Amino acid sequence: MTDPWFDDAAGPVVRPYAMTRGRTRSSSDEARLDLIALVIAQSPDGEGDAKPQEDAAGSGQGDGGGAAVRPDGGSHRDADVIADSTLAPEHVDIVLRCRHAPQSVAELAAELDLPVGVVRVLVGDLIDSEWVRVSRPVPPAELPDESILREVIDGLRAL
Amino acid sequence: MAFGRFKRGAAASPAEPVTLKILVAGGFGVGKTTLVGSVSEIKPLRTEETLTEASRPVDDTAGVEAKSTTTVAMDFGRITINDSLVLYLFGTPGQDRFWFLWDELAQGALGAVVLVDTRRLEDSFAGIDYFERRRIPFTVAVNHFDGADVYPAETVREALDLDPEVPIMVGDARNRESARDILVSVVEHAMRRATSAAQQHEPAPAR
Ligand SMILES: Nc1nc2c(ncn2[C@@H]2O[C@H](COP(=O)(O)OP(=O)(O)OP(=O)(O)O)[C@@H](O)[C@H]2O)c(=O)[nH]1
Ligand SMILES: [Mg+2]
Numbered sequence: 311m312t313d314p315w316f317d318d319a320a321g322p323v324v325r326p327y328a329m330t331r332g333r334t335r336s337s338s339d340e341a342r343l344d345l346i347a348l349v350i351a352q353s354p355d356g357e358g359d360a361k362p363q364e365d366a367a368g369s370g371q372g373d374g375g376g377a378a379v380r381p382d383g384g385s386h387r388d389a390d391v392i393a394d395s396t397l398a399p400e401h402v403d404i405v406l407r408c409r410h411a412p413q414s415v416a417e418l419a420a421e422l423d424l425p426v427g428v429v430r431v432l433v434g435d436l437i438d439s440e441w442v443r444v445s446r447p448v449p450p451a452e453l454p455d456e457s458i459l460r461e462v463i464d465g466l467r468a469l
Numbered sequence: 470m471a472f473g474r475f476k477r478g479a480a481a482s483p484a485e486p487v488t489l490k491i492l493v494a495g496g497f498g499v500g501k502t503t504l505v506g507s508v509s510e511i512k513p514l515r516t517e518e519t520l521t522e523a524s525r526p527v528d529d530t531a532g533v534e535a536k537s538t539t540t541v542a543m544d545f546g547r548i549t550i551n552d553s554l555v556l557y558l559f560g561t562p563g564q565d566r567f568w569f570l571w572d573e574l575a576q577g578a579l580g581a582v583v584l585v586d587t588r589r590l591e592d593s594f595a596g597i598d599y600f601e602r603r604r605i606p607f608t609v610a611v612n613h614f615d616g617a618d619v620y621p622a623e624t625v626r627e628a629l630d631l632d633p634e635v636p637i638m639v640g641d642a643r644n645r646e647s648a649r650d651i652l653v654s655v656v657e658h659a660m661r662r663a664t665s666a667a668q669q670h671e672p673a674p675a676r
Contacts, residue, residue: 342573344576344577345490345516345545345557345559345573345574346488346489346490346557346577347488348485348486348488350485412485412486414488414555414557416514416516416543416545416557416559417514417547419516419517420514420515420516420545421514425516425517425518426516426517426518427518445485445488446488448576448577449576449577449578450577451577453579453659453662453663454487454489454579455663456660456663456664456667458487458489458554459579459656459659459660459663460660461550461551461554462489462550462554462556462579462656463653463656463657463660465548465550465551465554465556466548466550466556466649466652466653466656467649467653469508469548469645469649
């Protein structure tokens with residue numbers, strides 16, 4: 311029997327989970343998002359990453375954003391997310407932060423002051439509705455190649 | 470320009486950096502947070518991970534469900550190497566009972582630092598065992614605390630029974646250069662690993 315106050319993945323239904331409506335897993339990813347997976351804002355029509363400029367070409371992939379209206383220029387470009395009534399304020403906050411710059415799951419959790427588990431759910435929702443996408447959601451099995459390691463060493467030495 | 474045509478593909482975002490992580494482990498109060506803070510470009514952030522201890526033996530708290538959840542705090546820092554490379558540092562929770570969390574953290578990690586306080590060498594055993602078993606390249610960094618006896622690195626190596634390939638450094642986590650050198654040593658170690666692994670899989674160069 312399932313205890314409604316307990317979730318296998320996330321534990322007791324505590325206050326932070328209220329904003330995820332008690333859900334602890336998103337439908338779009340079964341695997342847990344890596345802490346250093348980068349969350350990248352996408353334009354709401356699923357046509358790639360959110361950019362200041364707009365380009366109307368191309369066939370629309372499902373518009374999960376629903377009410378999202380194509381923003382008509384730079385100054386109001388965040389109005390679309392804010393207007394999406396299916397999103398909680400925390401969702402909006404994540405999209406806006408990621409529009410500024412890609413954010414790791416860990417950074418979002420720290421900056422929003424939410425447990426990582428909650429952030430995973432919120433990001434999962436946003437992936438489903440195509441507001442964001444995630445680079446390399448799960449850790450790679452292999453070490454990065456030597457040229458990358460060399461770059462890291464040089465970068466650290468220059469600190 | 471040409472960008473518009475490839476929007477849908479992965480190539481649409483040339484500026485998407487590769488993210489890497491290094492773990493910082495060691496016993497309570499050994500200097501993990503300090504080390505992260507010394508090299509991070511942001512002040513160490515804390516994040517909480519909720520964990521389910523599904524198959525753990527029940528503690529002494531009788532009557533409590535066998536399944537319990539725990540929230541652990543990890544701190545992390547960030548070093549932007551360049552536009553295409555960002556390194557994250559994660560300080561692992563110091564308690565032995567949270568080892569199971571490490572599996573998630575350690576997956577895909579480039580390497581690790583095990584901090585050692587010579588007054589409490591045994592606090593570092595668990596971390597060393599963990600990384601040895603998972604073949605994660607790690608450097609042992611001896612933090613010298615005021616009032617502690619100073620031992621040569623090789624003495625510590627023997628006491629910890631470290632493999633000869635494991636780098637050992639004596640440093641000060643509060644010092645930026647020292648912390649940086651510890652990280653460089655981790656990545657160099659990872660690189661030697663990668664090189665020797667590659668040599669084993671490739672025919673020896675004709676010479
Ligand atoms: N002398 C000396 N003191 C240090 C060094 N590194 C850290 N400390 C001090 O040791 C204390 C504990 O350091 P933390 O960085 O909080 O240790 P921690 O490993 O994060 O501790 P927990 O998270 O509680 O396990 C602080 O007061 C530091 O200033 C060091 O290399 N030398
Ligand atoms: Mg700490």
